[in-house]
Amino acid sequence: MRFDQPVSVQWIAEFTGARMIGDTNQLCTGINEIHKVSPGDISFVDFEKYYDKCLYSPATVIIINKEVACPEGKTLLVLDDPFSAYVKIVKHFRPFEPARQMISDSAQIGEGTQLQPGVFIGNHVQIGKNCLIHPNVTIYDHTIIGDNTIIHAGSVLGADAFYFKRRKERSIQYDKLESCGRVIIGNDVEIGACCTIDKGVSGDTIVGEGTKLDNHIHIGHGAVIGRNCLFAAQVGIGGKAIIEDEVILWGQVGVSKDLVIGKGAVVNAQSGVPSSIEGGQAYFGSPAAPAKDKMKELFWVKQIPEIWKRLNRDTK
Amino acid sequence: MRFDQPVSVQWIAEFTGARMIGDTNQLCTGINEIHKVSPGDISFVDFEKYYDKCLYSPATVIIINKEVACPEGKTLLVLDDPFSAYVKIVKHFRPFEPARQMISDSAQIGEGTQLQPGVFIGNHVQIGKNCLIHPNVTIYDHTIIGDNTIIHAGSVLGADAFYFKRRKERSIQYDKLESCGRVIIGNDVEIGACCTIDKGVSGDTIVGEGTKLDNHIHIGHGAVIGRNCLFAAQVGIGGKAIIEDEVILWGQVGVSKDLVIGKGAVVNAQSGVPSSIEGGQAYFGSPAAPAKDKMKELFWVKQIPEIWKRLNRDTK
Amino acid sequence: MRFDQPVSVQWIAEFTGARMIGDTNQLCTGINEIHKVSPGDISFVDFEKYYDKCLYSPATVIIINKEVACPEGKTLLVLDDPFSAYVKIVKHFRPFEPARQMISDSAQIGEGTQLQPGVFIGNHVQIGKNCLIHPNVTIYDHTIIGDNTIIHAGSVLGADAFYFKRRKERSIQYDKLESCGRVIIGNDVEIGACCTIDKGVSGDTIVGEGTKLDNHIHIGHGAVIGRNCLFAAQVGIGGKAIIEDEVILWGQVGVSKDLVIGKGAVVNAQSGVPSSIEGGQAYFGSPAAPAKDKMKELFWVKQIPEIWKRLNRDTK
Numbered sequence: 001m002r003f004d005q006p007v008s009v010q011w012i013a014e015f016t017g018a019r020m021i022g023d024t025n026q027l028c029t030g031i032n033e034i035h036k037v038s039p040g041d042i043s044f045v046d047f048e049k050y051y052d053k054c055l056y057s058p059a060t061v062i063i064i065n066k067e068v069a070c071p072e073g074k075t076l077l078v079l080d081d082p083f084s085a086y087v088k089i090v091k092h093f094r095p096f097e098p099a100r101q102m103i104s105d106s107a108q109i110g111e112g113t114q115l116q117p118g119v120f121i122g123n124h125v126q127i128g129k130n131c132l133i134h135p136n137v138t139i140y141d142h143t144i145i146g147d148n149t150i151i152h153a154g155s156v157l158g159a160d161a162f163y164f165k166r167r168k169e170r171s172i173q174y175d176k177l178e179s180c181g182r183v184i185i186g187n188d189v190e191i192g193a194c195c196t197i198d199k200g201v202s203g204d205t206i207v208g209e210g211t212k213l214d215n216h217i218h219i220g221h222g223a224v225i226g227r228n229c230l231f232a233a234q235v236g237i238g239g240k241a242i243i244e245d246e247v248i249l250w251g252q253v254g255v256s257k258d259l260v261i262g263k264g265a266v267v268n269a270q271s272g273v274p275s276s277i278e279g280g281q282a283y284f285g286s287p288a289a290p291a292k293d294k295m296k297e298l299f300w301v302k303q304i305p306e307i308w309k310r311l312n313r314d315t316k
Numbered sequence: 317m318r319f320d321q322p323v324s325v326q327w328i329a330e331f332t333g334a335r336m337i338g339d340t341n342q343l344c345t346g347i348n349e350i351h352k353v354s355p356g357d358i359s360f361v362d363f364e365k366y367y368d369k370c371l372y373s374p375a376t377v378i379i380i381n382k383e384v385a386c387p388e389g390k391t392l393l394v395l396d397d398p399f400s401a402y403v404k405i406v407k408h409f410r411p412f413e414p415a416r417q418m419i420s421d422s423a424q425i426g427e428g429t430q431l432q433p434g435v436f437i438g439n440h441v442q443i444g445k446n447c448l449i450h451p452n453v454t455i456y457d458h459t460i461i462g463d464n465t466i467i468h469a470g471s472v473l474g475a476d477a478f479y480f481k482r483r484k485e486r487s488i489q490y491d492k493l494e495s496c497g498r499v500i501i502g503n504d505v506e507i508g509a510c511c512t513i514d515k516g517v518s519g520d521t522i523v524g525e526g527t528k529l530d531n532h533i534h535i536g537h538g539a540v541i542g543r544n545c546l547f548a549a550q551v552g553i554g555g556k557a558i559i560e561d562e563v564i565l566w567g568q569v570g571v572s573k574d575l576v577i578g579k580g581a582v583v584n585a586q587s588g589v590p591s592s593i594e595g596g597q598a599y600f601g602s603p604a605a606p607a608k609d610k611m612k613e614l615f616w617v618k619q620i621p622e623i624w625k626r627l628n629r630d631t632k
Numbered sequence: 633m634r635f636d637q638p639v640s641v642q643w644i645a646e647f648t649g650a651r652m653i654g655d656t657n658q659l660c661t662g663i664n665e666i667h668k669v670s671p672g673d674i675s676f677v678d679f680e681k682y683y684d685k686c687l688y689s690p691a692t693v694i695i696i697n698k699e700v701a702c703p704e705g706k707t708l709l710v711l712d713d714p715f716s717a718y719v720k721i722v723k724h725f726r727p728f729e730p731a732r733q734m735i736s737d738s739a740q741i742g743e744g745t746q747l748q749p750g751v752f753i754g755n756h757v758q759i760g761k762n763c764l765i766h767p768n769v770t771i772y773d774h775t776i777i778g779d780n781t782i783i784h785a786g787s788v789l790g791a792d793a794f795y796f797k798r799r800k801e802r803s804i805q806y807d808k809l810e811s812c813g814r815v816i817i818g819n820d821v822e823i824g825a826c827c828t829i830d831k832g833v834s835g836d837t838i839v840g841e842g843t844k845l846d847n848h849i850h851i852g853h854g855a856v857i858g859r860n861c862l863f864a865a866q867v868g869i870g871g872k873a874i875i876e877d878e879v880i881l882w883g884q885v886g887v888s889k890d891l892v893i894g895k896g897a898v899v900n901a902q903s904g905v906p907s908s909i910e911g912g913q914a915y916f917g918s919p920a921a922p923a924k925d926k927m928k929e930l931f932w933v934k935q936i937p938e939i940w941k942r943l944n945r946d947t948k
Contacts, residue, residue: 114412114414116414116415116436117415117417117418117436118418118434118436118452118454132412134454134456134475135415135418135436135454136434136436136452136454136470136472150476152472152475152476153436153454153456153472153475154452154454154470154471154472154510154512187488188488190476190492192475192478192512193454193472193475193512193514194470194472194510194512194532209488210487210488210489210490212478212480212490214478214534215472215475215478215512215514215534216510216512216532216534216552228488228489228490230480230490232478232554233478233512233534233536233552234534234550234552234570246489251552251554251570251572252552252568252570252588269570269572269588269590270570270586270588270602286602298603301613301616301617302613304613304616304617304619304620304623305612305616307623308616308619308623311623311626311627
């Protein structure tokens, strides 16, 4: 997330109660998770094994739970609980704004776009031209939708990322990471009924132009779906998955988080994709394998009784 | 789809810019996909391998992308892009009518039927007597619902068919087939919360009387569900599947398109049905097999380590 | 379900047309399914094999379809169709109350709780403090929600139990068991978008405090979910399942009804849990097995071609 205007690192230090190390005159231009940072960003780290990744990332300001050497030109904000400090900053700069009506006054709706009854449009939403939003759709704050896009009834764009930090020592164990990313939908997309597309934690969840989603599809926080993809009903995509262009996922396919499905891959119905797969071929099974290998495997499983018979005959 | 009144084939030819071959004085009474046509219908074909199927179907007027011999008593409308011509005709005769309010003035609602708040009822919808429609349900235009039917909150009836033609040469590759079919729900049906039942492409999606659906169920375009079926939560049914009477599908079952599940079949949870199966027995697995065979297979898979051990012992 | 005030067993007998055996001066304090009964309750039984279970349960009044010996201190109500009598009593004491507006006057909403537009709150609902209910959520009558709970858009709490009695001899075969249980959500729960949590048949469906649900999750009637559980998207939980504290279910997991998942169990994505499993370990597969066993099984399946090769070589 970008701030509306730069914020001094001194202000952030005071706001979070942190001790500053390094350059104390920085201006912070935004706040992001470690895998989404740019120069000017604040990020945070609370596990020693990720310290170096964060310290040597493009982030300019690092909230950290131990005093370590500060890389040249950066600022460390040292405090006990970086996760909570990050959440505090996000809540301050992206506070929840209660809605006053079904269509926010701050939403921009393009010419020729039809909003059917019961549609909720949150604050600061932008919708392009000639879209058709069917009844009872919910579009959370800050969502951006292109031109000629159709969204069927009951779908929900921009609900919070499902992302928690576990604190086993507490009675209520899961601490929510407030999300400040957005949902961005391209031109000529069609989204079926009762789909959910969550906002990113700090970056954006993106559906590329020309992509078509059937009903009951879930797209997790920060996932990036390419152009001209086709997902059949009840597909689920985990957080931060990258689905390249022209990928076809058939019904009830599940895709894990933090992986890449290569361009033009086709995944057969009910398959589960646990890790990255290459494009240009068909997959099947849970865990998914190239379809031709999986077909052979199904064949071989059926040979086991014959193997058993032969083994008994041959070794009598 | 039937037209409200017959339309001359000359008008259709002019409207689509087609060249006519054969009988130029036909009256067209409707438009349908090839597998749903009746005499009087317009249909279309754009692949040579389906030419004969379409030319010798009951359709009276065939939109086709090549000049071929016209069967007796029919009319060919020759043009470059039959798919687009079909879509143009559908859009003309079944144009999208924006809603003016949550309950359309043109809807007919039977005596004793209760519509809870937040329900959207589209144009030309018919609902029978003594139904109960829970909050935030969306019922698209032209849907027909029988008597004594219950629909739980958040469900969506009549969203568009998920049906596209791919044009790999274009930047936006998927071209939408506008759907003009309807959803027809019988008497004494119960539909759970957050279900979706799509309209047919040109024919009707049907749920037979006495059938009960749990939550999050997806029924694809043109599927025909029999009487007294029972589907547990999160079941998905592909387009044009035929599910005969008294079929039981347990949770998360996936059923592929264009197949038949015979009367009284029972499919165990999470199974995937890729092709037609006979009625009167139980199935399990993905791909689904008769449950007793699948149970044996699970048994045999567990014997592999023993087979390996014996093989090594016997052949030492 | 508890009655608002005790009802004499004579009244119940007259109302249902039953013949009384045993103590005819009882006061009935509620009505419940056999597995949920307490002293003072009415329950019913219509299968001989369950007679003893019901007669010697804590229930005080038993609706039964045969004249049998009445246990000391109890009352039998003998009639032909106990199921229908039970439904008649439930409908009388918990009649459907049509809504007059989106937020019922009889609902109690705690301080600091924000209801976004399009939210439906049924009669007699109680919501605690500082909750956030996103747009187009539906909360059926009698639901109880704790403090600090977040419910995302499109979710449905309190839809009817999916519970029917089959009467094969009738034209409409499935007879609905009217449900009179409630949904009870603890403090600090988060429920994703387009989730459904059904009410219990006569008892309550419970989600324990601190539990977090992702999108498209289904929780069946009477399920009891513990504290600090984490369920990923598209998980489905069958009726009356008991999920103990700190259980983690990954995406698209299916859990059957009437079972127990022990504390701290982790079930990997797309697994299917058909019967009770112990806590404290990881599971995988459909049907689910301990993950380490399932991993071995996947390894062994891949050895079959080698086994085949060796078998042919060795026995040539």
